[in-house]
Amino acid sequence: MLKKTPFKLNAENAALDFVNTLDDRFVPGGPRELLTGYADLLRFCEQAGILKHSEIARLSGVSTSSQEASFHSSIELRELLARIFYRLIDGRGPASEDHIALEGWVALCRKHRELRWEDDHLAWRWKGLAANPDAPALLLADLALQLLTEDPPARLHVCASDTCRWLFLDTSKNRTRRWCDMKICGNRAKARRH
Numbered sequence: 001m002l003k004k005t006p007f008k009l010n011a012e013n014a015a016l017d018f019v020n021t022l023d024d025r026f027v028p029g030g031p032r033e034l035l036t037g038y039a040d041l042l043r044f045c046e047q048a049g050i051l052k053h054s055e056i057a058r059l060s061g062v063s064t065s066s067q068e069a070s071f072h073s074s075i076e077l078r079e080l081l082a083r084i085f086y087r088l089i090d091g092r093g094p095a096s097e098d099h100i101a102l103e104g105w106v107a108l109c110r111k112h113r114e115l116r117w118e119d120d121h122l123a124w125r126w127k128g129l130a131a132n133p134d135a136p137a138l139l140l141a142d143l144a145l146q147l148l149t150e151d152p153p154a155r156l157h158v159c160a161s162d163t164c165r166w167l168f169l170d171t172s173k174n175r176t177r178r179w180c181d182m183k184i185c186g187n188r189a190k191a192r193r194h
Contacts, residue, residue: 007034007044010181012169014048015144016156019082020166020180027163038067038133041074045136050143055130062133070133077105077137081144085167088148089158102148105141112138161185 011017021034021044035041042059045051051059080101084094094102112132116125129135147156147169159166159180166180179185 004040004043007047008181009048011167012171013143013147014050015081015140015147016085016167016169017048018044018078018140018144019085021078022082024163025082026165035071035075035078038071041071041136045139050139051136055135058131059133059135062131066133070137073134074137074140077141077144080105084148085156086158088153088156089167102145106145108134109138109142109145159185 007017007021009017011020023032023034025031035044039060042051042056046053046056080098083098084102087094087098093099112126112128113124114127115122118125126138129138132138155169155171155175157168157170157177159168160178161180164180164185168177168180170177
């Protein structure tokens with residue numbers, strides 16, 4: 001069996017890495033899909049640290065029809081997040097239909113969370129995700145919602161390469177990061193300049 005290439009996780013946020021799984025999004029030749037099915041989605045979530053190996057094993061056992069439906073909704077979520085994040089980078093808020101769709105994900109996430117008393121404080125915890133094929137999408141939606149509501153949008157950037165434009169959070173000390181990956185896009189830009 002061929003070993004799958006690991007995903008490039010360099011966005012400093014799993015929700016942004018998820019959006020970046022549609023590679024070459026802005027290249028005239030068309031985008032390149034890095035997620036070809038539910039198994040790839042699970043592999044991404046495990047590599048990104050969103051799901052544990054035991055959770056992946058459980059979710060791998062759900063019915064094929066459930067996997068396909070969940071994969072389809074995950075891709076819809078990814079494209080919704082892409083539209084929202086790229087608009088934010090352009091200094092605009094979400095389109096009204098995207099705002100409504102995002103509210104739907106808020107409601108879904110709330111439905112699968114509960115408030116629990118743990119170690120002398122209240123905390124939100126997920127419920128019923130163990131065998132829920134929508135777990136990857138729900139967890140990724142929650143990460144995106146946290147980013148959209150808690151993190152300063154000024155840290156959200158797009159790779160300066162016109163043929164890449166991957167999203168990332170600039171966590172550099174001076175807030176001067178320009179490339180999704182200096183070794184790839186940054187070096188290509190340097191080579192073109194020389």
